[in-house]
Amino acid sequence: MGPVEVRVPRLTCLVSERDDLSLLPALADAGVDGFQVRAKSLDGRALTALVERVVGAVRPEGAMVLVNDRLDVALAGGADGVHLGxxxxxxxxxxxxxxxxxxxxxxxxxxEVESAARDGASYAGFGPVFATASKEGLPDPLGPAAVSAAAGVLPLVAIGGIDAARVAAVVAAGAHGVAVIGGIWRQPDPVSAAKEIASQLGG
Structure with missing residues (x-):
């Protein structure tokens, strides 16, 4: 089974229950076309409620919502997709x-990208490309050259230490898009940061 042709977001913002959810519509308006809900401490009921809230906030702006890890919650919460580790x-x-x-x-x-494509994946989340503080216990960063080596099989969404200054390098290496956590949420103005990253993507 080959990959299924679908719209894959170019700028994905990861979201947890600790983030300022009131900013979600403005982030979508700023050019974030995908939101991935990743809240590992929540149980299924609370996570489903969070997904429903994110869907309600960003789908009117045309953005997609994916759920990290939990296929059941993606289906229950009406999300557009799931990201599987x-x-x-x-x-x-x-x-x-x-x-x-x-x-x-x-x-x-x-x-691994080729294997995921055979299994029917829509895209590959590829990383960590750069060092990141957003997740514990990650392997060493791969660097943009690894993106180039893996490009051309599935759309690659680069993750790991991505901010506006690094977007051009990963896109030039062949990434379809980027997934961002600290590059948006840990900035003084998350909406401005998202807008700057989107502009680097041509969004």
Whole structure:
């Protein structure tokens, strides 16, 4: 089964229950066309409620919502897709269960991207490209050259230490888009930061 052709966001902002959710419509208006809900401390009920809130805030602006790890919550909360890591539901199983969802897969090599494509992934979340403080225990950063080596199989969404200053390098390396946490939420003005990143993407 090959990859399913779908719209893949170019600028994804990861969202948790600790972020200022009142900014979501403004972030979408600033050019964030994808929001990935990642809130590992929440139970299924609370996570579903969070997903529903994010969907309600950003879908009117035309943005997509994906859920990290939890295919069941993506379906229950009315999200557009799910992003699956190495220990989550396999991509092929998720594709069988939810043929219409956007399904992303975490990848670090071209071989992993090719495997995800065979299993029906819509895109590959590729990283960490640069060092990041947003997640504990990550492997060493891959660098833009690894993006180039993996490009051309699935749309690559680069993640890990991405801010406005680094967008051009990963796009030049072949990334379709970027996923951002600290580059938006840890800035003095998250909406301005998102706008600047979107402008670097041509958004």
């Amino acid at each position: 190495r220990v989550d539901v396999p991509v092929a199983a998720a594709r069988r269960i939810a043929p219409d969802l956007v399904v992303g897969a975490t990848c670090r090599t071209r071989a």
